[in-house]
Amino acid sequence: xxxxxxxxxxxxxxxxxxxxxxxxxxxxxxxxxxxxxxxxxxxxxxxxxxxxxxxxxxxxxxxxxxxxxxxxxxxxxxxxxxxxxxxxxxxxxxxxxxxxxxxxxxxxxxxxxxxxxxxxxxxxxxxxxxxxxxxxxxxxxxx
Amino acid sequence: xxxxxxxxxxxxxxxxxxxxxxxxxxxxxxxxxxxxxxxxxxxxxxxxxxxxxxxxxxxxxxxxxxxxxxxxxxxxxxxxxxxxxxxxxxxxxxxxxxxxxxxxxxxxxxxxxxxxxxxxxxxxxxxxxxxxxxxxxxxxxxx
DNA sequence: CTTGAAATTGATAACCCGTCTCAAAAAGAA
DNA sequence: TTCTTTTTGAGACGGGTTATCAATTTCAAG
Numbered sequence: 001x002x003x004x005x006x007x008x009x010x011x012x013x014x015x016x017x018x019x020x021x022x023x024x025x026x027x028x029x030x031x032x033x034x035x036x037x038x039x040x041x042x043x044x045x046x047x048x049x050x051x052x053x054x055x056x057x058x059x060x061x062x063x064x065x066x067x068x069x070x071x072x073x074x075x076x077x078x079x080x081x082x083x084x085x086x087x088x089x090x091x092x093x094x095x096x097x098x099x100x101x102x103x104x105x106x107x108x109x110x111x112x113x114x115x116x117x118x119x120x121x122x123x124x125x126x127x128x129x130x131x132x133x134x135x136x137x138x139x140x141x142x143x
Numbered sequence: 144x145x146x147x148x149x150x151x152x153x154x155x156x157x158x159x160x161x162x163x164x165x166x167x168x169x170x171x172x173x174x175x176x177x178x179x180x181x182x183x184x185x186x187x188x189x190x191x192x193x194x195x196x197x198x199x200x201x202x203x204x205x206x207x208x209x210x211x212x213x214x215x216x217x218x219x220x221x222x223x224x225x226x227x228x229x230x231x232x233x234x235x236x237x238x239x240x241x242x243x244x245x246x247x248x249x250x251x252x253x254x255x256x257x258x259x260x261x262x263x264x265x266x267x268x269x270x271x272x273x274x275x276x277x278x279x280x281x282x283x284x285x286x
Numbered sequence: 287c288t289t290g291a292a293a294t295t296g297a298t299a300a301c302c303c304g305t306c307t308c309a310a311a312a313a314g315a316a
Numbered sequence: 317t318t319c320t321t322t323t324t325g326a327g328a329c330g331g332g333t334t335a336t337c338a339a340t341t342t343c344a345a346g
Contacts, residue, residue, distance in 0.1 A: 021293055021342050041333080056296040061333060069243040071285075074278050077220040080304085080332060096268050105266050112262075115255045116277055123248050124282035125239050131276045134259055139267035164313050164322055184304080199325040204304060223303065223333080 004034045007072055007088065014070035025055060029063045033073065038085040074128050087128050094131075098138040105138075147177045150215055150231060157213035168198060172206045176216065180236070181228040217272060221247060230272050237275040243284030 064084045067073035074085040096105040120127045207227045210216035217228045239248040
């Protein structure tokens, strides 16, 4: 069934280290989660309603938060909702956004990424991913 | 009273362009807002309770959102709360966010800022502000 | 294969932040 | 001042997430 052997291992490892148990629901949710780049708890609830009509929303939330703790997911807050991002699909695209016309330019900068790692290490963090947005005026909008 | 002449001008300009009115509350909230680097609506509510016990929380929210539209503030969603950042504050700091427990560590890094400027210049942009968030696990959640 | 302690689940109540409602008050142009 | 329009304040409301708790499941020990 599961092609997500590596991630399943990470999960089991985390469970073992925290006296948590491997359950049918956790396996089901992880399999569904890993097929997406990002998803909300509500979306997953609807997706899994077919496979397991009795799976509760609370369990989805608890499990997605568990994935965050295990380092498999990353929660991002957008307005009222929370997106759970699949860490293994990390595409590092940063953005330059023009506040005048809304133009968006993508860029990548290794030096910045290296410095980010440095900052994280200095603070005892292990980076999973990041978000960098530069807001300003593009040449046209600057006049 | 107000040392925030420039920002007050920006606000009045925005109000004028949108048939909105200049009120005692908006002036009060802007003055308080500009003294901080960032603040939540709730915090401001408590801060201003002394000066004006009848100032409503809804008014704070409405006004802070107005500041965002006027370009004086920037809303940021952290966990359950919304932080309103003071755009004019230049010692603008960034955030390390733990995806496990939600802990937030603020940091500042001049080298990163310099590289951001470089990227912007290379693309013809003039940066007004930015948002940099590093997501990962703090030492405690990594274990 | 049991047994039993400990963890998990599901349903829903509770919670919290932020927005909406609406009558009363204030702003501001005439 | 007068009148229209906008804003305010208080509380109700709403959506997303977490807490509660009895019933169920896991899993290690026997």
